[in-house]
Amino acid sequence: MRIPSHRSPSRHSLRYGLTALLAPVLIAGCGAAQGAIRPEPTPSTGAPTPSTVSPTAPTSPPSSATPTTSVALSAPPKPSPSKPASSASASRPPAPQPPPPLTPTSIVRGTASGGRTVALTFDDGPGPATGQILDLLTQYGARATFCQIGPQAAADPAMVRRILAEGHRLCDHTVHHPQPMHALSHDQQVYEISAAKDMIAKAGGAGTKVRWFRAPGGDFTAENQLIAAQCGLRPLGWSVDTRDWARPGAPAIVATVQRDLRPGGVVLLHDAGGDRSQTVAALKQLLPWLIAQGYSFDFPAV
Template identity: 50%
Template sequence: MARHGAGRGWYTKVIGAALGVMVLATGASVWSAQADAVDSAPKAVSPERKVKAVEKSIAHASDAGARGVNITIDDGPDPNWTPQVLDVLRENGVKATFCIVGTQAEAHPDLVKKVVAEGHRLCNHSVSHDTTMDRQSKAYQRSQILDAERMITEASGGVRPMYYRAPGGAFTPYSRELAASRGMRPLGWNVDTKDFEQPGADAIVATVERELPNGPTLLFHDAGGDRAQTVEALRRILPSLKEQGYSYGFPVR
């Protein structure tokens, strides 16, 4: 009996050990599947994610050289005017930099994706286009810049803005340094076309022709009001500058 009992004890231990191995293997398999699911899940966009810093001085020059011109488009995207601006740019083979407001990006992510798909670059233009940014606290500036970065990146499907343009040019040393640390070169302009005042397409064209010697970065708008004059002016300016020997590029980074 003792001998038979010992055999049963050995058999019981073997079965127990086998069951233990199966439980461990099953647990490891479940854990591995869960880990794989977590790793493969889309990652939330975080403004604190490590990025390469860029120069913090305000950019004006063009990467297209001495005869380069940078077309920059502010305040959108707008469902009426942005598609029309994109059409004119496409017709003329011109790439531009779109300075996007965070709330507009959230409202119209399809247009942000369209801007990216057509080869244009994105610029962070703050969350709410507050032109008093330079008189606000650092905490407020940080929120406006980093929240807009997140909103634009999410709207674009993961493409980050490459520049930061302060609303109304209201830069501060802090906002420039913060933006640059996040890989967004502060972006200025040389020619303010005043198209937001709706002076007429003739006046917008004349401003560009008169002030282009001041520098290559031109400021237009695709939101904030009726932009029919801007669309018409771009339709005339883009081929005209090409005929004069200018080429189109992006602001330096």
């Protein structure tokens, strides 16, 4: 997920001069399209305002002309002694709580279906290895999510359309793959996310859906997660990092997945950003292994 050495952020730095002009329009576009998504306010702990307090009417003394009625009050029942908890129940640990529900800004790290499923995700494409990866996915009946760089999708719309035609899905991976993303201004981050989404959707053709946003290097912040949500995108993380971008060798990539994958996991791989022959070689081993282990292929949660 780091920028390969051939992709230097500095060579793109001049492009941000246009960002300052475009960002207000892009901010309005994301916000208007999806509705403003704001953090939930923290409840106030101060004294209630007068509008929330019901005034209490003063109590009038009883009139001597009004006869009083004597009411016999029965004694309250005596509480029955409570039974002491057994030692077994006292030592029993509390039941585990279910995980909190996802919010629009929550980072997804699991599959949509859960259970013995896996979501394969490929970053930085489309690139020279994308076609080979698609061939392998078709061979094994696997589905995957492709996190694309905006200009690369725009330069190869035929590949983007092939990805969609073969049943896979798309994710926004920014325009310039900036690292660290959090160092950009707010307007620049809006441009990176919203412009990439537009480029990918246009490359895919009418009706193309881009469902997720993955920050380069996993550099998620509350700020860019909120921007993504306002653009209708769910932040997408992972649970298994193969580090295939570093080209550790196909055996190392395979070993990482076999060691770290748990049911419902999201696996991070790359189909561009450098030589991905090791990733292709690893997939030739991983796909049949996943099927032999009883895994089915799913998409990340949305």
